[in-house]
Amino acid sequence: MTSTSTSTSVTSSAHRAVVSAVKSRPRPRSLSERLLTANAWLIFLFFYAPILVLVIFSFNSGRFVSQWEGFSLQWYSRLFQDAAIGLALRNSLIVATVSTVVSTVLATLVAVGMERFSFQGKTAMDSLLYLPIIIPDIAMAVMLILFFVQAGQALGLFGVRFSLGLGTVILAHIAFNVSFVTVTVRARLANFDRSLEEAAHDLYADEWATFRYVTLPLIMPGVLAGALLAFTISLDDFVITFFTSGPGSTTLPLRIYSMVKTGITPELNALSTLLLVASMLLVLASLLLQRKQQ
Amino acid sequence: MSTQATPLRKHERWLLGILVGPSALYLLVLFVIPLLIVLVYSFLTRGTYGQIVWEFTLQNYVRVFDPLYLGILWYSILMAGLNTLLCLLLSYPFAYHLARVGNARTRNVLLTLVMIPFWTNFLIRTYAWRVILGTDGPLNGALMALGVIEEPLSLLFNNGAVIVGLVYGYMPFMVLPLYAAIERIDFSLVEAANDLYANGRAAFLRVVLPLSMPGIVAGSILVFIPSLGTFVTTDLLGGSKTVMIGNLIQSQFLTSRDWPFGSAFSMLLMAAVLGATLFYFRKGGRTL
Amino acid sequence: MPHPSQQPAVELRDLIKQYVDPNGEVVAAVNQINLTIYDEEFFSLLGPSGCGKTTTLRMIAGLDVPTSGTITLFGEDVTDKPAYRRPVNTVFQRYALFPHMNIRDNVAFGLRMRSVPKDEIGDRVQAVLKLVRLEKMGDRRPSQLSGGQQQRVALARALVNEPEVLLLDEPLGALDLKLRQAMQEELKRIQQEVGICFIYVTHDQEEALTMSDRIAVMNDGNILQVDRPYDLYEEPKTRFVADFIGETNFINAVVMENEGDCTQVRLAGGQISHVDTEGKHLPKELPVTLAIRPEKIFVGVGERPQVLNVFEGIVKNIVYFGTDTYYDVALAGDVMITARQQNQDYTGTAATVAKDEPVYVAWRAHNASLLTE
Numbered sequence: 001m002t003s004t005s006t007s008t009s010v011t012s013s014a015h016r017a018v019v020s021a022v023k024s025r026p027r028p029r030s031l032s033e034r035l036l037t038a039n040a041w042l043i044f045l046f047f048y049a050p051i052l053v054l055v056i057f058s059f060n061s062g063r064f065v066s067q068w069e070g071f072s073l074q075w076y077s078r079l080f081q082d083a084a085i086g087l088a089l090r091n092s093l094i095v096a097t098v099s100t101v102v103s104t105v106l107a108t109l110v111a112v113g114m115e116r117f118s119f120q121g122k123t124a125m126d127s128l129l130y131l132p133i134i135i136p137d138i139a140m141a142v143m144l145i146l147f148f149v150q151a152g153q154a155l156g157l158f159g160v161r162f163s164l165g166l167g168t169v170i171l172a173h174i175a176f177n178v179s180f181v182t183v184t185v186r187a188r189l190a191n192f193d194r195s196l197e198e199a200a201h202d203l204y205a206d207e208w209a210t211f212r213y214v215t216l217p218l219i220m221p222g223v224l225a226g227a228l229l230a231f232t233i234s235l236d237d238f239v240i241t242f243f244t245s246g247p248g249s250t251t252l253p254l255r256i257y258s259m260v261k262t263g264i265t266p267e268l269n270a271l272s273t274l275l276l277v278a279s280m281l282l283v284l285a286s287l288l289l290q291r292k293q294q
Numbered sequence: 295m296s297t298q299a300t301p302l303r304k305h306e307r308w309l310l311g312i313l314v315g316p317s318a319l320y321l322l323v324l325f326v327i328p329l330l331i332v333l334v335y336s337f338l339t340r341g342t343y344g345q346i347v348w349e350f351t352l353q354n355y356v357r358v359f360d361p362l363y364l365g366i367l368w369y370s371i372l373m374a375g376l377n378t379l380l381c382l383l384l385s386y387p388f389a390y391h392l393a394r395v396g397n398a399r400t401r402n403v404l405l406t407l408v409m410i411p412f413w414t415n416f417l418i419r420t421y422a423w424r425v426i427l428g429t430d431g432p433l434n435g436a437l438m439a440l441g442v443i444e445e446p447l448s449l450l451f452n453n454g455a456v457i458v459g460l461v462y463g464y465m466p467f468m469v470l471p472l473y474a475a476i477e478r479i480d481f482s483l484v485e486a487a488n489d490l491y492a493n494g495r496a497a498f499l500r501v502v503l504p505l506s507m508p509g510i511v512a513g514s515i516l517v518f519i520p521s522l523g524t525f526v527t528t529d530l531l532g533g534s535k536t537v538m539i540g541n542l543i544q545s546q547f548l549t550s551r552d553w554p555f556g557s558a559f560s561m562l563l564m565a566a567v568l569g570a571t572l573f574y575f576r577k578g579g580r581t582l
Numbered sequence: 583m584p585h586p587s588q589q590p591a592v593e594l595r596d597l598i599k600q601y602v603d604p605n606g607e608v609v610a611a612v613n614q615i616n617l618t619i620y621d622e623e624f625f626s627l628l629g630p631s632g633c634g635k636t637t638t639l640r641m642i643a644g645l646d647v648p649t650s651g652t653i654t655l656f657g658e659d660v661t662d663k664p665a666y667r668r669p670v671n672t673v674f675q676r677y678a679l680f681p682h683m684n685i686r687d688n689v690a691f692g693l694r695m696r697s698v699p700k701d702e703i704g705d706r707v708q709a710v711l712k713l714v715r716l717e718k719m720g721d722r723r724p725s726q727l728s729g730g731q732q733q734r735v736a737l738a739r740a741l742v743n744e745p746e747v748l749l750l751d752e753p754l755g756a757l758d759l760k761l762r763q764a765m766q767e768e769l770k771r772i773q774q775e776v777g778i779c780f781i782y783v784t785h786d787q788e789e790a791l792t793m794s795d796r797i798a799v800m801n802d803g804n805i806l807q808v809d810r811p812y813d814l815y816e817e818p819k820t821r822f823v824a825d826f827i828g829e830t831n832f833i834n835a836v837v838m839e840n841e842g843d844c845t846q847v848r849l850a851g852g853q854i855s856h857v858d859t860e861g862k863h864l865p866k867e868l869p870v871t872l873a874i875r876p877e878k879i880f881v882g883v884g885e886r887p888q889v890l891n892v893f894e895g896i897v898k899n900i901v902y903f904g905t906d907t908y909y910d911v912a913l914a915g916d917v918m919i920t921a922r923q924q925n926q927d928y929t930g931t932a933a934t935v936a937k938d939e940p941v942y943v944a945w946r947a948h949n950a951s952l953l954t955e
Contacts, residue, residue, distance in 0.1 A: 032494065036391040043388045047411050050422030050462070053432055057425070106317045113313030117306070125314060128321050134571055135564060136523025138540045142547060142560045143328035150331055175324040178317055198645050199678035201665040203692035203743070207309050209666075213691075217682050236415045239525055243547070253417050260421050260530060269425070272418045279414040287406065305664065 051276060058269035075270040082267065088255035091166060095241075095251060096234040099173035104227040106174070107181035112215065114182075115189040132179040141243035144172045148244060164246030172244045173234045180233060181226035188222025221289055228286040232279070335557035346553060354558035363542070367562075370538040373453075374521040377460040381468040381517050382510065384461070389472035389509075390502075394481075405473065412466040420530050423459050424450065427531075451533030459527040464520065468513035475509025476502070515574045519567050539563050586795065587621040589656070591747050591779040592642055594618075597651035599637050599803075611637045613803035614651070619747075619781060619796075621656075624773050626782045626790040629800035630826070635783045636751055638800075642781065643749050644668045656746055666695070671740035672749040676756070677732045679724035685711075685735050686720040692743040710742040713772065730761050737769075741776060748773075750782045754789070766793055787827045791815065799823050820955045824873045831879075831919050833872040835952075837864045844890075844947055847872060851915020856890040858948035871953040876922035878949035881909045883941050892944045895919070897937050909935065911943055919943060 058076070062069030079085060114125065132140065145164075152162040196218070200210040216223075238253040245254060252275075259268050336354055341347040357363065392408070395401045411419070426433050427449040434446040449455060479502060487497040525540030532541075539559060546556030599612040612634040619625045627635035640646040642653060644665030653661045660668050671692065679688050686707055693703045711717045714734040724732055733753055740748055750769075754762045770793050773780045784790050790797050791811040798808045799822075807814060807823050818824035821832065835847035835855065840863040844856045847870060855872060864870065886892050898918075899910035902925075909921045921943055935941055 030494075036387055039387045040391045043384065044408070046462070047408065047465075050419060050426055051411055051414070053426055054418070054422050057432075106320060109313045110317035113310055116313075117310050119310060125318060128318070128325070132321075132325060134519070134567060136520065136540065136567060138523055138525050138543050139332075139560045139564050139567075142543060142556060143332050144324070145547070146331045146335055146553070146557070147324070147328035171324060174320065178320065182317070193678070195674055195676060195678040196680060198665070199672070199674055199680070200691070201645065202643055202670075202672045203739070204666045204695040205691070206664075206666050207305070209695055214680060232413065236417075238417050253415065256415075256417050256421070260417075260424065268421065272415075272421065275418055276414045280410055283410060283413040 054269050054272045055276070057266070058273040060266065060269075075266045076274075079267050079270045079274075084250075085252070085255055085267075085271065088250045088252045091249055092235055092252040095166060095169050095173055096231050098170050099177050099234050100227050100230045102170075103174045103177035103230050104181050104223060107178050107226060107230075108185055108216075108219075108223050110178070111182050111185035111189055112211070115186060115192070116194075129179050129182050132176040133183065137237075137239035140172075140176065141240045144168075144175070144240065145243045164244060164249070166245075166249040168244045168246070169241050169249055169251065172240050173237065176237075176240065177230040177234060181223075181230050184226035184229055185219060185222050188219050188225075192219060225286055225289050228282060228289065232282055232286075236279075332557045332560055335554050336561050338554045338557075340552045340554050354555045357555060358558060358562065363559075366537050366539065366542050369536075370522055370540075373456065373460065373536075373538060374518050374524075376457060377464060377521045378468075378514050378518045380457065380461050381465050382514065385465055385468040385472055385513065386506075386510075389469050390476055392469075393473050393476040393479075401477075408469060409466060416463060417526060417530075419462065420459050420526055423455065423462065424530055427455055427458070450531060451536075453532075453536055455531040456528055456536050459531040460521055460524065463524075463527060464517045467516040467520070471512035471516060472506065472509040475506045475512070479505045511574070515570060519570050522566060522570075523563055586623055589621045590618050590654075591621040591623075591656060592617075592619040592781065593652075593654040594638070594642070595652045595654070597638070597641065597653065598649045599634070599641060599646065600649045610803045612641070612648075615800075615803075615805045617798060617805060617808065619779060621779050622777055623795040624770065624780045624782065624793055626784060626794040626797045627800060628784055628787060628790040628797050628826075630785055632802075633800040634803040635785075635800050639672075639749050639751055639781060639783045642747070643670055643672045645672075669746045670749055671743050671745040672751065673733075673736045673740050673753045675751045675753065677724075677736040677753075679732055679735055679739070681724055684721050684723055685716070685727070688724065688735060689739045689742050691739065696743075706742050707738075710738045713741070713775075714738045714768075729756055730765065733757065733765065734768075737772070741772070745778065747779045747781060750780060752783055752785070754784075762789075769793065791827070799826060801826075817951060818873065818953075821871060821873070821953050824951075824953065829876055829920070829922075830873050831876065832953075833874075833917055833919065835870055835872045837866050837868045837870060837952075839866070840864065845952060847952065849893075849913070849915065849917055851913055851917050853893050853914060853917075855893075855950070856947045857950045857952050859952060864952065864954075868954070872950055873953050874919075874945055874950040876908065876920045877906075877924075878945050879919065879921035880944045881911060881921045881923060881935060881941050882944070883935060883939070886942055887944050889944050890947050891950070892942055894940065894942055897935055897939050897941055900935070900937055909941075911941060913943070 056068075059071050059073065060068055061072030061074065110125075110129070114122065114129075148162075148164060148168050155162045192215070196214055197210050200214045205213060236253065237251075238257060241251050241254060242257070245251065250258075256268065256271065259265055335346070337350045337352065339347045339349045339351050339353065358367070392401065392404055395404065425431055428434070429446040429448065429450075431449075433449065434443075437443050438446065483505075484497050484501050487501050488494075492500065522538075523540050524538060525544060528536050528538050528541050529544075537545075539562075543556050543559050543563070546552045546559065594615055594617040597612055597615050597617075598610060601609050601611055603609045615634075615638065627638060629635050637646060641648050644660070644663060644667070648661065651661070652659055655668065655670065680691065683691070689707045689710060690703050693706060698706075707720075708717065711720060714737055716731060716734055716738065719727065719731065719735075724735065727735065733756075736753070753769075754765050757765060766789060769780070769782075782790070782793065791814075794811055796808060796810055797814055799806045799814065801822050807819050809817075814823065815827055818827065818830070824830040824832070833849055835849050838846040838848050838854065840846075840859075843858055843861050845859045845862070845864055847855050847857060849855055849872070857872065880887070881897075893913050895911040895913040897909055898912050899908075901908040901910075904925070906922050906924055909923070911919050911921060913919060
């Protein structure tokens with residue numbers, strides 16, 4: 001039973017006796033309990049309804065979502081033949097993979113450093129690491145596009161051609177992913193027993209050996225969870241990618257956005273369904289990982 | 295043992311550099327500098343053809359006080375606030391019910407089931423509402439089939455659609471903290487209250503509600519702040535009248551090409567978000 | 583012979599460790615200590631929590647950096663060397679066994695780090711596991727072992743590296759009494775078998791007394807006294823040491839005269855006590871503390887013995903302990919003294935002395951000491 005830090009004077013033994021007497025009486029399901037249960041079901045319905053609609057109508061042979069015209073897989077086959085979507089998927093995967101790898105490495109290092117040491121400017125670094133999480137997407141998108149434009153102009157002075165594309169998107173994704181992975185790894189590190197690192201030092205392991213043989217294996221579940229988080233966030237990102245991408249660097253969310261803007265196509269339902277399944281698999285993988293660390 | 299308060303050994307300083315340095319450098323270049331650039335831009339002027347003129351002015355910030363823009367600011371706050379309130383009202387009974395399930399494993403499974411939809415793409419989930427609420431969508435279709443209405447309702451591209459989208463998008467951020475806070479409450483306190491002649495309602499108001507307050511505050515902040523800067527929801531589900539700060543900034547950058555003005559608005563948005571965050575931490579909020 | 587070998591293993595010179603506490607004040611955890619610990623000896627750092635003993639140990643291990651001072655290991659200055667470059671190993675208080683490795687890999691860790699050849703590792707690990715009587719546990723994980731077994735693994739993991747000095751940080755604290763006593767014997771046996779210097783940190787004075795060749799008593803970051811257990815017990819130099827180790831009666835007194843080896847002091851009730859101070863002359867009228875251990879005091883009735891220190895008193899309390907009996911006796915002038923006598927003979931003192939009875943207490947002059955601090 002969970003406990004709180006509220007006054008323990010209430011739970012004196014006398015009260016405990018009364019409470020257990022009260023508990024043992026069979027209680028009828030009151031109206032409020034029934035309402036709560038009904039409410040809970042409604043909310044569950046609310047959460048899942050939109051998804052179910054998309055999934056169901058992705059198999060609809062008709063174009064319109066207003067009526068069911070029979071089962072069909074045509075939208076899926078159209079999807080697989082859609083070159084633009086194929087390209088967007090490829091771009092999304094490239095961006096997600098590269099930004100995840102880079103940000104995970106950066107984040108693991110910085111998480112270890114922040115948890116281990118205290119130094120001048122640590123609070124500043126702490127705040128800096130939290131800012132990309134707090135800041136609204138659109139503000140970050142604006143910051144980055146202005147930066148890239150300025151950088152482009154500056155580099156142009158040296159004769160370097162710099163334009164928006166996959167590179168800028170990747171750079172942008174790393175910028176926010178570092179924060180997310182750092183938070184995840186630090187949470188895992190907070191429970192880490194520092195005396196294990198000291199024992200390793202005592203046993204002739206220098207910093208790198210300690211990290212490689214003791215620290216990293218023990219925080220690996222956290223690191224992987226963080227990487228998975230970064231990968232998911234990167235795949236899903238729209239606003240920042242929208243601002244920092246150029247021609248030819250369309251990612252999947254961007255493609256979806258333009259498809260939505262031009263009108264509802266049933267292909268989108270099929271695509272949505274596939275993405276939903278993929279996301280759920282990623283989430284389950286992440287949860288299984290977290291369970292493993294216990 | 296306290297963390298080292300003594301000066302670091304030489305090799306430790308070097309180690310610290312390797313660990314923290316790369317990230318610090320990266321964020322310096324790709325976060326701090328961009329932030330400064332936006333700040334600087336917010337004081338510049340827009341040229342006739344949309345280029346940047348390096349003349350410093352406060353004009354952009356003054357323009358914010360134009361009734362049109364103030365109206366947008368006010369509308370954003372209202373919508374974010376309404377979203378927060380609705381999320382709270384809908385989430386609280388739900389979180390309460392969830393937290394009161396006896397079996398811990400069932401609780402976790404249910405919680406996971408709640409979370410699964412929300413790990414999927416935000417764009418798709420918002421698009422789903424566009425599908426549902428459309429004139430040829432299943433909601434209208436069902437209502438017409440039931441004979442409730444004859445003509446399809448125009449449910450999209452208005453405040454209502456935006457609110458639905460916002461609530462749908464941000465509700466888990468309210469459910470989770472509420473659930474965490476309520477789950478932590480020792481419910482024998484409620485039974486003790488009952489024993490002391492408090493009926494169900496009084497016990498709730500005087501015991502459960504106050505004890506769940508940290509969760510309410512955390513959830514509210516977690517919903518209010520991001521929904522203030524929302525962009526996709528209003529863009530996909532809203533119309534010309536449902537312009538929030540996020541859309542305004544986007545239009546300044548991509549349509550009107552008034553980058554200084556857009557930057558000024560960005561700065562304001564960031565200031566508001568930072569202010570709300572600091573307010574939360576000042577009130578003793580725990581790290582999220 | 584105070585210590586088995588004459589060669590210094592660890593030398594601490596002017597060692598200081600300071601912290602800045604949450605209020606911003608500078609606190610000295612270790613306050614300029616000087617200490618020489620010899621090879622092959624079982625040396626204990628004894629003191630209450632917060633006295634600096636663990637900090638000192640950690641500085642010797644290289645896990646904490648001193649603020650100033652030097653640490654020398656067999657003649658070599660290691661002050662600036664990190665832990666992984668020092669030929670010492672530590673047994674941690676909570677064992678710090680690597681949870682993701684089995685016992686064999688745990689023990690082999692130090693050898694691996696120093697690139698010892700694989701077959702040699704296998705042999706040495708097996709030998710040391712035999713030494714701590716855990717040869718069959720090699721494939722288990724730390725979480726599958728009991729506290730006592732984990733502690734022996736921690737010991738094996740340290741010893742297998744053949745360190746020049748072994749450091750032990752209150753390793754028996756988490757064990758229950760019987761197990762602790764058994765482990766104390768084990769540790770002593772192993773130390774003598776392996777033949778290296780053990781530096782042992784503890785707050786348990788009985789533990790220190792039974793196991794050590796020499797003990798350093800610490801308090802508030804300072805070393806108060808370094809001696810063999812016997813000397814520490816029988817001749818404490820300060821009130822703190824006398825109080826911390828065993829039990830002591832402290833009686834306020836004033837110096838009267840010095841005659842030969844003895845010094846006469848006057849107690850609060852006017853009694854004159856003779857203390858053997860080995861010729862040390864103390865100034866007259868100096869306030870001192872007379873310290874005498876309860877077991878050195880005889881309580882009796884009847885004919886007064888012919889010794890220098892015999893005083894009249896009334897028994898205020900009797901506590902029976904099975905093997906011993908404690909007597910709280912009030913002397914003249916409200917001087918309270920506690921005496922402890924073995925219940926050797928059922929018809930001895932215990933049979934004759936009762937509460938509120940007048941008795942005499944007596945002790946030999948060389949069993950008491952005069953403390954000025």
